[in-house]
Amino acid sequence: MPATHADGAAFDLEQIHLAPDGRGGATQIPVGPDFWETIDQSPATDNSRVTAFESRADWTTWELRSDGEEILYLLSGETVIFEGLPSAPLAPDQAVIAPRGVRRTARVAKPGKVFITFGEGTQHRPRAAAP
Numbered sequence: 125m126p127a128t129h130a131d132g133a134a135f136d137l138e139q140i141h142l143a144p145d146g147r148g149g150a151t152q153i154p155v156g157p158d159f160w161e162t163i164d165q166s167p168a169t170d171n172s173r174v175t176a177f178e179s180r181a182d183w184t185t186w187e188l189r190s191d192g193e194e195i196l197y198l199l200s201g202e203t204v205i206f207e208g209l210p211s212a213p214l215a216p217d218q219a220v221i222a223p224r225g226v227r228r229t230a231r232v233a234k235p236g237k238v239f240i241t242f243g244e245g246t247q248h249r250p251r252a253a254a255p
Contacts, residue, residue: 177237191224192224193222195219198237205220211231
C-alpha cells in the first residue's frame with residue numbers, strides 16, 4: 125500500500141522520506157540528487173526518518189546509531205543483517221530491530237526492497253574495516 129501525502133495523493137517512499145515529529149505529524153523530505161550529501165543540514169532529520177529503498181548489493185558501510193534503535197523490514201528479496209556478529213537472515217515480511225550502539229551492515233542474497241526507520245546520530249565506517 126503506497127504512502128499518501130497529507131492531501132491524500134500517493135507517493136513513493138524512495139522519493140520522499142518522512143520525518144515523524146513525535147506528535148502524530150510528519151515532514152516530507154524530497155530526495156534529490158544531493159540528498160545524502162546534505163541530509164545532515166535538514167532540521168527535519170534531527171530525529172528519525174521513515175523510508176524504503178531498493179537493496180541491490182551488499183552494503184558498503186557498517187552503520188552505527190548511537191542515539192536510537194533502527195527497524196529494518198524486508199518487503200522483498202533476501203538479506204542478511206550483520207549486527208557486529210551474529211547475523212539475522214531476513215525473508216520478505218520479516219523485520220529486525222538493530223540495537224542502539226551496535227554496528228551493522230547487510231549482505232544482499234537476493235535484491236529486494238527494504239523499509240527502514242533511521243535513527244538520530246548515525247555513524248558510518250567502510251565495510252572493509254572491522255566492526
